[in-house]
Amino acid sequence: MSKILININGKDYSAEPGKMVLDIAKEVGIYIPTLCHYEGIKPQGSCRICTCKIDGRNMTVCTTPATHRMVIETNTEELEKIRATIVELLFAEGNHFCPACERSGNCELQALAYRYKMMVPQFPYIFPAKDIDAKNPKIMIDHNRCILCKRCIRRKQEPENPSWFVFKDRGNKVQINLDHELTADFDDELAQKAMDTCPVGAIIRKEKGFDVPIGSRKYDKNPIGSDIENQGVTL
Amino acid sequence: MSKPIVATTSLAGCFGCHMSLLDIDERILDLIELVEFNKSPIDDIKTFTKQCDIGIIEGGCCNSENVHVLKEFRKNCKILVSVGECAIMGGLPAMRNNNAPISECLEEAYLNCVSVQANDEKIIPNDEELPMILDRVYPCHEIVKIDYFLPGCAPRADLIWNALVALVTGNEMDLPYEVIKFD
Numbered sequence: 001m002s003k004i005l006i007n008i009n010g011k012d013y014s015a016e017p018g019k020m021v022l023d024i025a026k027e028v029g030i031y032i033p034t035l036c037h038y039e040g041i042k043p044q045g046s047c048r049i050c051t052c053k054i055d056g057r058n059m060t061v062c063t064t065p066a067t068h069r070m071v072i073e074t075n076t077e078e079l080e081k082i083r084a085t086i087v088e089l090l091f092a093e094g095n096h097f098c099p100a101c102e103r104s105g106n107c108e109l110q111a112l113a114y115r116y117k118m119m120v121p122q123f124p125y126i127f128p129a130k131d132i133d134a135k136n137p138k139i140m141i142d143h144n145r146c147i148l149c150k151r152c153i154r155r156k157q158e159p160e161n162p163s164w165f166v167f168k169d170r171g172n173k174v175q176i177n178l179d180h181e182l183t184a185d186f187d188d189e190l191a192q193k194a195m196d197t198c199p200v201g202a203i204i205r206k207e208k209g210f211d212v213p214i215g216s217r218k219y220d221k222n223p224i225g226s227d228i229e230n231q232g233v234t235l
Numbered sequence: 236m237s238k239p240i241v242a243t244t245s246l247a248g249c250f251g252c253h254m255s256l257l258d259i260d261e262r263i264l265d266l267i268e269l270v271e272f273n274k275s276p277i278d279d280i281k282t283f284t285k286q287c288d289i290g291i292i293e294g295g296c297c298n299s300e301n302v303h304v305l306k307e308f309r310k311n312c313k314i315l316v317s318v319g320e321c322a323i324m325g326g327l328p329a330m331r332n333n334n335a336p337i338s339e340c341l342e343e344a345y346l347n348c349v350s351v352q353a354n355d356e357k358i359i360p361n362d363e364e365l366p367m368i369l370d371r372v373y374p375c376h377e378i379v380k381i382d383y384f385l386p387g388c389a390p391r392a393d394l395i396w397n398a399l400v401a402l403v404t405g406n407e408m409d410l411p412y413e414v415i416k417f418d
Contacts, residue, residue: 095330095332097320097326097329097330098320098388098417099320099326099327099388099417100327100330104417105418110417114412114415117415119323119383119384119386120317120324120374120376120384124377125324125329125374127325127332128333129333129334131334144333214418220413221412221413222412
C-alpha cells in the first residue's frame with residue numbers, strides 16, 4: 001500500500017497508513033511520553049499521558065492509527081500542562097515514597113516527574129491504605145506504588161500461556177493480583193521479565209535491588225525520551 | 236543594604252537536608268558573605284530574634300511541636316522553602332499514614348514489638364511535657380503556606396545552593412536536569 005503524508009509539529013512526514021501515530025513519531029525522533037504503553041503489547045490508551053492534538057482534538061496517540069493528511073501537535077504548552085498534571089495526580093493518588101523504592105532512578109513515573117520538573121503535586125496526598133503481597137518466593141507486589149497501567153496483565157508471556165496477573169475489585173479498590181499457582185516455580189529470568197514490564201516499582205524482584213549506584217541509573221543523567229529525541233532520524 | 240536573614244529548622248526529618256546544605260563545600264564561605272543566619276541548628280539560635288527573609292524547612296509535621304515551630308516560621312519569615320521529601324510529602328515518617336491508625340503504631344512501638352523489653356507496666360509515653368503525636372504525618376504545605384519546594388532525599392547541594400542564590404539575588408533559578416531528584 002502506498003505511503004501517506006502526515007504533519008507532526010508543522011513538518012511533513014511520509015508514513016505507513018494504519019501505523020500508530022506514537023510509533024511514527026518515535027521513528028522520526030519525536031518523543032511522546034507513555035506510561036501504560038509497552039512495546040509489543042496491544043495499546044490501551046488508559047493513562048492519557050500520550051495525549052496529543054490530532055486535527056484539533058485531544059487524542060491518545062498510542063491508540064490512534066495515522067491517516068492521510070493528519071495534523072498532529074505533540075508538545076504544545078497546553079499538552080505539556082495536561083501531562084504534568086497527570087503525573088501529579090498519579091503521585092498524589094498512590095504512596096510513592098521514592099527515597100525508599102528499589103526502582104528509584106529507573107522508574108518511568110519518576111522520570112516523567114523529573115522531565116516536567118515536578119517540585120510538588122498541586123493536589124493533596126491521599127495516602128490510600130494499600131498492602132504488599134510478598135508470598136511469591138521471587139517477586140513482591142507493592143500496591144502502594146502501582147499506577148494500574150495494566151501492563152503486567154496485558155503482557156501475556158507466550159500465546160498459549162495466560163497472564164500472571166489479573167485485576168481484582170472495582171473502582172478505587174482495584175488492584176493487580178498475582179496468580180500464585182502459575183508463578184510458584186518462577187525463576188530469576190521470569191521474575192526479571194515481570195519486573196521489567198512494570199513502569200514503576202510495584203513489581204520488584206526479591207533479594208535484588210539498589211544494585212546500581214546513584215548517578216549511573218537509567219534516568220539519573222538523561223531525561224526519559226532523550227534517547228528518542230537524540231536519534232535524529234528522518235523518514 | 237543589609238544581608239538577607241535565613242532561618243532553618245528540622246521538623247520530622249533526619250537532618251540529612253541540613254547535611255546537604257553543608258555539602259555546598261567551599262561555597263559555604265560565599266554563603267556567609269551573602270546571608271546572615273538567625274534561628275537555626277547551624278548557629279544554635281533557639282528562638283527568633285528578628286524577622287527573617289528566608290525560612291528553610293526540613294521534615295514534615297508528625298507532632299504538635301512540629302506544627303508550632305512551623306507556624307512560628309510562617310510568622311517570622313517572608314519566604315518559606317520546603318526542603319526535601321519529608322517536608323514535601325511526609326517522607327519516611329509518613330509511611331505510617333497509609334495503613335495503621337496511630338494507636339496501632341504506638342502499641343507496636345512501645346508494647347508489642349519483639350524488641351520491647353523493659354515495659355512491664357505497659358506504658359505508652361504520655362507525659363504532658365511531650366508533644367502530642369498527630370493522627371498522621373502532614374506535608375508542611377498542608378499546615379501553612381509554603382512558597383517554594385526543593386525535592387530530594389536529600390536535595391542535591393547544588394539545588395539548595397542554586398535556590399538560595401536565586402532567592403538572594405533575585406535572578407531566575409538555574410535548574411539543570413541532574414539536580415531535581417526524589418531520592
